[in-house]
Amino acid sequence: MVQKLDTLVETPSQTAGPYVHIGCIPSFAGLEGVYPEDLGLRAIEDGAEGEVITITGSIYDGTGWAMRDAMFESWQADASGRFAGQQGADPKVNGFCRFAADKDTGEFTLTTVKPGATPTRAGGQQAPHIALWIVARGINIGLQTRIYFEDEDNSADPLLARIEQRNRVETLVAKKTGEGQYRFDIYLQGAQETVFLDL
Amino acid sequence: MSDQAYIDQGPLIPRNRAAHPVPYDPDYKTSVPRSPNQPLLSMESTLSEETGPRFGHSMLGPLDNNLILNYSKDAAKPAVGERILMHGRVLDEMGRPVPHTLVEIWQANAGGRYRHVKDGYLAPLDPNFGGCGRTLTDENGCYEFLTIRPGAYPWPNRGNDWRPMHIHISVFGHSFGQRLITQMYFEGDPLIERCPIAATVKSRSQLDRLVAPLDMAKARPLDFLAYKFDIVLRGRRQTMFENRMEGL
Ligand SMILES: [Fe+3]
Numbered sequence: 001m002v003q004k005l006d007t008l009v010e011t012p013s014q015t016a017g018p019y020v021h022i023g024c025i026p027s028f029a030g031l032e033g034v035y036p037e038d039l040g041l042r043a044i045e046d047g048a049e050g051e052v053i054t055i056t057g058s059i060y061d062g063t064g065w066a067m068r069d070a071m072f073e074s075w076q077a078d079a080s081g082r083f084a085g086q087q088g089a090d091p092k093v094n095g096f097c098r099f100a101a102d103k104d105t106g107e108f109t110l111t112t113v114k115p116g117a118t119p120t121r122a123g124g125q126q127a128p129h130i131a132l133w134i135v136a137r138g139i140n141i142g143l144q145t146r147i148y149f150e151d152e153d154n155s156a157d158p159l160l161a162r163i164e165q166r167n168r169v170e171t172l173v174a175k176k177t178g179e180g181q182y183r184f185d186i187y188l189q190g191a192q193e194t195v196f197l198d199l
Numbered sequence: 200m201s202d203q204a205y206i207d208q209g210p211l212i213p214r215n216r217a218a219h220p221v222p223y224d225p226d227y228k229t230s231v232p233r234s235p236n237q238p239l240l241s242m243e244s245t246l247s248e249e250t251g252p253r254f255g256h257s258m259l260g261p262l263d264n265n266l267i268l269n270y271s272k273d274a275a276k277p278a279v280g281e282r283i284l285m286h287g288r289v290l291d292e293m294g295r296p297v298p299h300t301l302v303e304i305w306q307a308n309a310g311g312r313y314r315h316v317k318d319g320y321l322a323p324l325d326p327n328f329g330g331c332g333r334t335l336t337d338e339n340g341c342y343e344f345l346t347i348r349p350g351a352y353p354w355p356n357r358g359n360d361w362r363p364m365h366i367h368i369s370v371f372g373h374s375f376g377q378r379l380i381t382q383m384y385f386e387g388d389p390l391i392e393r394c395p396i397a398a399t400v401k402s403r404s405q406l407d408r409l410v411a412p413l414d415m416a417k418a419r420p421l422d423f424l425a426y427k428f429d430i431v432l433r434g435r436r437q438t439m440f441e442n443r444m445e446g447l
């Protein structure tokens with residue numbers, strides 16, 4: 001026998017289910033009056049430094065159906081690469097946003113500032129990106145992915161460099177559709193399956 | 200370009216996926232088209248996962264963790280149902296408490312009906328029950344909610360599937376990579392064994408950790424019963440060899 005390790009094991013996840021909205025964004029779900037406003041309504045406040053951008057997209061299940069019930073959370077640095085809570089971070093950038101697929105169309109919209117590059121532990125840099133966490137009925141553990149931008153230099157990003165099938169890199173890169181406008185679609189399965197992360 | 204230094208509190212301990220539900224489980228039909236087929240891309244955590252949003256007491260209202268009253272806001276109009284205290288601690292894998300972190304819950308009413316446009320179950324809405332609550336853990340990682348025990352409810356899956364009584368829980372931790380949503384079940388509920396969602400957790404000992412025991416030490420006589428539900432989030436690796444100086 002050996003000594004017992006005293007580390008604990010993480011609590012298992014369970015699906016957020018079809019009614020995640022009433023817990024996380026109740027006003028969006030029509031459950032008014034419990035909180036003054038939903039948490040994470042805005043990634044930024046007026047006056048945030050940097051380029052204000054809008055990202056729209058849909059999340060498609062394995063049948064090609066745009067899911068109507070998904071909820072998303074985003075987390076990102078400000079325009080100079082600082083996260084909320086770090087010294088010198090832009091006080092107008094919350095960095096965190098909660099948003100949901102539209103109940104009729106399945107489309108989501110995120111309005112925020114384009115984040116700056118962020119440092120790595122090894123002394124390098126990560127290309128500008130937004131971390132995304134996705135929950136819904138049928139998703140048993142929240143899915144992590146990232147939104148990069150096609151008009152940024154992504155060539156030295158350590159995470160993108162780890163993707164062996166280079167054609168899959170595109171699944172993490174938002175396409176520019178206009179001034180300050182990007183499109184980012186997410187595919188859970190199939191030939192265009194988005195790269196999901198474990199980090 | 201970033202002029203920032205890496206503020207290194209150690210990387211997150213990699214997630215033990217065997218401790219979690221399987222993403223694909225044919226008995227839970229919606230997971231079939233909604234589970235990725237390709238392997239996840241694994242890498243050491245970065246600042247994007249090691250930092251995260253923090254929330255303060257200023258956002259909380261006095262009734263936010265009291266689901267019996269937070270919808271009616273009237274002590275004369277409490278929610279219908281068996282009154283319970285749901286309480287526990289939020290810890291990390293190193294056993295350290297996770298203080299001042301946001302815990303959100305949502306649940307069906309005592310009849311098993313959610314206040315949601317998509318829920319058309321026969322059980323009536325309770326005019327005095329909304330079904331959501333939130334709180335921050337204290338400096339020891341402790342949290343509590345006063346609520347009613349939710350009812351079991353049927354759902355369209357296999358021919359006759361029912362959800363055991365459960366409360367949905369969302370926890371932030373201090374890093375975006377610790378983000379977790381789970382469900383608490385109740386000791387003694389025979390529907391747990393029959394639930395295909397609970398059964399997505401393949402490890403028996405891990406499933407047991409989602410079942411809250413009755414906790415009479417916390418129950419208040421003539422008022423409420425108590426159930427204890429501890430939550431463990433991912434921890435961080437930090438050794439004396441972490442944070443080594445340039446050139447070492
Ligand atoms: Fe539920």
